[in-house]
Each structure stands twice: as structure tokens, then as C-alpha cells.
Amino acid sequence: MLGAEATRPGVIGGRRVLLVLCLTQITGWGVLVYGFPVLTPSVVAGTGWSTPVVVGAFSVSQLLAAVGGVPVGRLLDRHGPRLVMTVGSLLAVASLAVVASARALPWFYAGWVLAGVAMAGVLYQPAFAALTRWHDGERRVAALTAVTLAGGLASTVFAPLTDVLESHLGWRATYLVLAGVLAVLTVPAHLFGLRLPWPEAPVTAETRRPTAIARSRPFALLVVALSLAALGVYGVIVPLVPLFAERGLSTTAAAWALGLGGAGQVVGRLAYGRLAARTDVRTRTAFVLLGAAGTTLLLGLVPGPAALLIAVAVLAGAFRGIFTLVHATAVTDRWGTAHYGRLSALVHAPFAVTAAIAPWAASALAGALGGYPAVFTVLAALGGLAAVVSLKSVPPKPGPLGSGPIGSGPSESGRPGRAT
Secondary structure: OHHHHHOOOOHHHHHHHHHHHHHHHHHHHHHHHHHHHHHHHHHHHHHOOOHHHHHHHHHHHHHHHHHHHHHHHHHHHHHOHHHHHHHHHHHHHHHHHHHHHOOOHHHHHHHHHHHHHHHHHHOHHHHHHHHHHHOOHHHHHHHHHHHHHHHHOHHHHHHHHHHHHHHHHOHHHHHHHHHHHHHHHHHHHHHHHOOOOOOOOOOOOOOOOHHHHHOOHHHHHHHHHHHHHHHHHHHOHHHHHHHHHHOOOOHHHHHHHHHHHHHHHHHHHHHHHHHHHHOOHHHHHHHHHHHHHHHHHHHHHOOOOHHHHHHHHHHHHHHHHHHHHHHHOHHHHHHOOOOHHHHHHHHHHHHHHHHHHHHHHHHHHHHHHOOHHHHHHHHHHHHHHHHHHHOOOOOOOOOOOOOOOOOOOEOOOOOEOOOO
């Protein structure tokens, strides 16, 4: 512990790391994730490939990011984030160059395979690992919240920007420009901004084996609930632009709706502390999952006008933003921090796979069900089921392990803890 404390960054170093990761999360999510739904219609129109086939390439990248997170996590534990995130940024630049130049479908898929490997090294998981090791206590919670707030702005910044670039340059040149943005902003930021000593992993006394927790019924139901909810929460992002286009919105207006949904994520995350202070973990989880399902249903049912559609998109973004924090604190709210690394990885793996296939599944189901409204209704039903399952995902006596829950998990008396 003394070694870990001695190598934690000071105030200036901690702020630098936080600023670097906020910048690179906005850029990474904006370019690698939120640019795709804006450019998908142009890719389909320009290549003749079907929408499910094009979206399938993106889903493959998400699967690779989920699988790649396991070895990337080991590298982070050993070497810290500087090498991992710098190499990931370089791979991201190369992947978009391959995507932009792909004239055949296999090369298009190869580009997104490479992008998936890059995502494992540059998006939330390595950033969370860095902040968790370099910060402690309330500083850690504040830093994690700040990075998720920054990530929530990614679509607000990059969805409209991508649309403007595409309207002037076409989708291929747009991806090349976005690759240049990644190269200029993220590569040097990770290389020079993360030059801090990497602390040794803290040692905590075990009070219960993580295997016993992972095999428990509440843990299994938590995994099921979050994975089901991820289908609805992330399955609506890519189809949102074509859905709104079907309802008379221009591509530009639909892109702005997607971007404003990112602003909604920021608002939702800012409200999370107040929600956590007033609810226990069971009520909070079910409320957020049910709210996400409700906004998905509204997206499928509301025919217009444009202002109402955009308002629903913003509300959906708010619940998506809160859902990110519910997922990030799910383990610590229930079982504390003693086995956070292992348990969170077990929760995240199936969650990430479900989130990865959600865009492809939504696009594929649209053809079978006759359009996106029916797809959104199905996704909403799955989200409602997830909310019901989540009610049984809290252990009856969740007392603290190690240093205790982060945020506002239930206290030993059963009352909600104080939000940090």
C-alpha cells in the first residue's frame, strides 16, 4: 500500500491525466463510434452493400473490442495506460485509413476489425483502469464521473461535425479527415500526457472469495439484467438516423438529434448523484432500466413532429448516460471494491458482447419486422424484462468488502448510502 500511495499523482499530475483522458475520450468515442451512424447511409448508397452488412462490420468491431479488453486489461495492470493507449490510438488511425480506402467488402471488414482492437485500447475501459489506479476515494469517483461526462459530449461534437464533413467531402474523405483528427489529438496526448509512475496494485484483505460471489444468484441476475438492457440502450444508436429519416427528418436534422442525445447523456450523468442519494441500489437500477426501455418505446411509436422526436432522443440520451454509471458502479454498489477488477470484468464481458451485437441485430430485425418502429418496440420489451430481473440482483446482506462501496450503495442497515 505504501508503494501505491507513494506513486499516486499529485494534484497537478492528476489534473493533467484527467484532462488528457477527457480530451481523448471525446475524440475516440466521437470518431470511432458516433461517426458511424451518420456515415452509414452514405456508405450504403456509395457501395451498394446492404445496411445490415455495413452495420455488421461495426458490430464485429464492438465484439473485438469486448474480447480484446481481457488481454488489454492484463497489459494495463503490468505497464500502465501510456503504452496501451498510445498504441491503440495509432491502430485507430490506421483502421480508419483502411475503412476509407476499402473498395471491397472484406477490406471494409478488415478495417473495422482493426478498429475494434484499437477501441479496446483507447475507450472507457483503459481510461477507467488508469483513473482507478491513479486516484483514490472521492477523487476517483469525481474523476470517473468527469470522464463519462466528457464521453457523453462525443456525439454532440462529432455527429454534426461528421455530417458537415460528409456533405462536402463524401464518406471516404470524411473518414480520412477524422483519422487525422485522431492522429493529431490522441496520439501525442496519450504519449506525453500519461507519463506518470504506475502504482502497484493495492492489496486488500479478502472477506469472501470472488468465485463465490460470481456464482451467486444475485450476480448472475445482475449480468442478465444489464446485458438485456444493453440491447435496448445501445441498439437504438445506429438505427436512430434512418428511423428519423423515415419520419421526414433530413439527415442533418437526424444527426443533430443524435448529437443532442449526447447532451442528454451529460445531463443524466449530472443528475446521477442526486438520484443515488435518494434511492437504494435496487430501486435505482430498476428505475433507470425501465426509463431506458420507456424512451426506446417512445422512439418507436412517436411519429413526429421533429421537435418531439428530438426531445425524445434527448431523454433517451439522458437515460443512456445514467445507465453508463449504473453499469460502472454495479459491482461496488453491491459487493464493494475488494474484488472489483475480477467481478467487473465478469459483468462487463457479456454486457459488451450484447452491446456489440445490438446495432447489427436492430438493423437485421428491421427487415424481418417491417421497419424500425417494430424493432424499437421489441427492444423496449427486453428492457422492461431487464428491469424486472434487476429487482433480484441485490444480495440480501451486501455489507462492504475492502474499502466499501463507491457512490451510494446500500449500507449495512439497508438504507441508501450518501452519494460522493
